[in-house]
Amino acid sequence: MIFMAIKTFNLNTADLNFKNEVVAEEGGEHLKKCFQCSSCTLTCPVADVGLDLNPRNIIRQVLIGMRKEVLESKAIWQCVGCFECTDRCPQNVRFTEIIEVLRRIAVRESKNKDKNKRIRLSKEGKLKHSFDKRFTESVWLWGRTWEPEMIGRYFMYGRGFPFGALVGFKYISMIVGMIVKFKIEFFPPWNSKARKEVRAIFKKAKRIEQEIRV
Numbered sequence: 059m060i061f062m063a064i065k066t067f068n069l070n071t072a073d074l075n076f077k078n079e080v081v082a083e084e085g086g087e088h089l090k091k092c093f094q095c096s097s098c099t100l101t102c103p104v105a106d107v108g109l110d111l112n113p114r115n116i117i118r119q120v121l122i123g124m125r126k127e128v129l130e131s132k133a134i135w136q137c138v139g140c141f142e143c144t145d146r147c148p149q150n151v152r153f154t155e156i157i158e159v160l161r162r163i164a165v166r167e168s169k170n171k172d173k174n175k176r177i178r179l180s181k182e183g184k185l186k187h188s189f190d191k192r193f194t195e196s197v198w199l200w201g202r203t204w205e206p207e208m209i210g211r212y213f214m215y216g217r218g219f220p221f222g223a224l225v226g227f228k229y230i231s232m233i234v235g236m237i238v239k240f241k242i243e244f245f246p247p248w249n250s251k252a253r254k255e256v257r258a259i260f261k262k263a264k265r266i267e268q269e270i271r272v
């Protein structure tokens with residue numbers, strides 16, 4: 059016998075502006091075109107292995123205003139960005155971009171000064187956001203990632219100091235093994251031309267972001 063947990067949602071608590079908030083963001087423009095055909099979910103490799111992520115369901119939840127439920131879920135952090143759902147969608151909804159929009163809003167709202175409106179990121183969200191941050195910082199610093207520095211800082215700060223550092227020690231032998239086999243570099247990459255070019259891209263992206271927000 060299969061038991062299914064049925065969750066109920068009180069429509070009186072719905073945030074009816076949530077869908078407009080997503081549509082207003084870069085990448086969320088096509089949200090309302092979704093006609094719930096499920097092609098995205100059927101093709102999603104993450105949904106296929108039984109994790110929480112269900113693209114069609116997330117879109118439905120956004121459309122009916124389940125803002126807190128969606129933004130605090132771990133599902134929005136499980137997408138691996140393979141674009142299968144986007145390729146298969148007959149309505150060009152572009153779910154892979156919508157998930158990025160949801161992540162952006164979740165991170166932004168986790169810093170909301172108003173305690174009543176603040177979003178509590180799931181554990182998966184905190185870890186993924188922290189990893190993305192270390193990745194971006196590493197690219198800014200070196201012109202591309204330098205794994206020992208990036209992973210070291212991820213464990214040190216992303217997972218909470220000092221416990222993160224202790225968790226990181228578990229992987230020391232693996233990291234040394236990879237350095238010995240030349241899979242990752244011991245010394246930082248030093249290519250000032252690449253670094254200059256990458257920083258120019260960062261600055262341009264920041265400028266465009268500010269222009270969009272005006």
Ligand code: SF4
Pocket residue numbers: 091092093094095096097098099113114117146147148149150151152153
């Ligand atoms: S494939 Fe497109 S239209 Fe169909 S449910 Fe997914 S997002 Fe909606």
Ligand code: SF4
Pocket residue numbers: 098101102103104105111113136137138139140141142143144153154
């Ligand atoms: S991009 Fe994300 S949601 Fe879409 S199919 Fe891939 S893992 Fe699933």
